Amino acid sequence: xxxxxxxxxxxxxxxxxxxxxxxxxxxxxxxxxxxxxxxxxxxxxxxxxxxxxxxxxxxxxxxxxxxxxxxxxxxxxxxxxxxxxxxxxxxxxxxxxxxxxxxxxxxxxxxx
Numbered sequence: 064x065x066x067x068x069x070x071x072x073x074x075x076x077x078x079x080x081x082x083x084x085x086x087x088x089x090x091x092x093x094x095x096x097x098x099x100x101x102x103x104x105x106x107x108x109x110x111x112x113x114x115x116x117x118x119x120x121x122x123x124x125x126x127x128x129x130x131x132x133x134x135x136x137x138x139x140x141x142x143x144x145x146x147x148x149x150x151x152x153x154x155x156x157x158x159x160x161x162x163x164x165x166x167x168x169x170x171x172x173x174x175x
Contacts, residue, residue, distance in 0.1 A: 067117050068174060070137040070144050071160040072167030075117030080125055084114050119143065133157050146171030 067076040075081050079098070083091035092113040099108045116122030118134060128134060136156055137145055145157050151171065161168040 066170065067120060068144060068146075068170045069118035069134075070131075070142075071118075071133045071157050072145065072169075072171040073118075073160065073164060074166075074170060075115075075120065078115070078117070080113045080115045081117050081120075084116055084123065133160070144171055144174060146174045 066074045067081075069075050079091060079095040082088070083095055089110065092110040095113045096108045096110045099113075100106055112126055114123050115125035115128070118124070118128060118131075133145065133156055137143070137148075140148065142148055145151050145154065148154065151157070151168075
């Protein structure tokens, strides 16, 4: 599977939401919603919300994408990803992602 690296460095190609969307798989949508409700302590996530083609891909976006401070910052700076930013390693906006998923930082570094 070819990586599809988001602004923050997550690999959208491996994301259950994207996989469920592309396959129109409602069973996977429900399983992903249940997993995210638990993992992210987000009781309000429903299967209907699991609909995204990836942060940097054409098509539908997961609801929070439009308010995502990481994505908004990259857009404001006219960057494709945070990997283009000289503040990448010290940035407080994206730090929580890299703390939770360290491979995201490596993904960004590997884009260079």
